[in-house]
Ligand SMILES: Nc1nc2c(c(=O)[nH]1)N[C@H]1C(S)=C(S)[C@@H](COP(=O)(O)O)O[C@H]1N2
């Protein structure tokens with residue numbers, strides 16, 4: 684197996700992780716979902732049938748959380764974000780001003796953004812299944828963004844809205860801006876802003892145990 688990206692350490696399990704403010708959130712499972720596409724475009728509401736018109740894809744990828752843990756070899760299934768953009772969004776764009784940013788929101792209120800160019804990479808998925816099973820509440824039901832080249836915090840779970848913005852200034856980060864790097868590429872250790880990437884290793888690593896425990900405490904009734 685290739686070496687892990689800089690500053691990452693392999694974990695033996697794939698924990699539920701994230702912003703502890705949303706730890707109590709329980710995702711709806713097996714209810715029909717809608718994905719709202721909005722921003723500097725005519726809003727579109729996409730249902731299961733609209734996504735089902737896109738080619739289903741599978742990929743195996745490692746997952747790298749900014750807090751320095753990685754879990755290797757997850758098999759995701761779903762749709763390429765690029766296919767959604769090209770087939771369902773781009774044909775409806777009215778303005779000739781280019782979209783530069785895609786902002787993703789989860790049903791729990793979590794948000795993160797990617798530069799549109801980064802989101803159009805072939806390995807950026809809107810996934811609905813993990814390791815052959817429908818996504819669990821723990822790992823992002825009903826849909827989640829999967830962007831393996833970017834830290835976990837860009838991989839929004841419980842995805843319900845995608846906003847396409849012409850200017851990055853339309854997007855306000857939920858995280859303190861020092862914590863949300865515009866690109867957050869794992870290979871370049873773009874963990875956050877202002878401080879060099881490696882500094883965040885030492886700030887985040889001591890928090891992993893507490894975050895995993897907090898998430899687990901809320902997961903006893905969750906699949
Ligand atoms: N909706 C939502 N998505 C989220 C988060 C969150 O708190 N809420 N946390 C992010 C972070 S920091 C990480 S590391 C991953 C964790 O994904 P996992 O719970 O499947 O391990 O989800 C990301 N996406």
Ligand SMILES: [Mo]
Pocket residue numbers: 700701748749750834835836
């Ligand atoms: Mo993370």
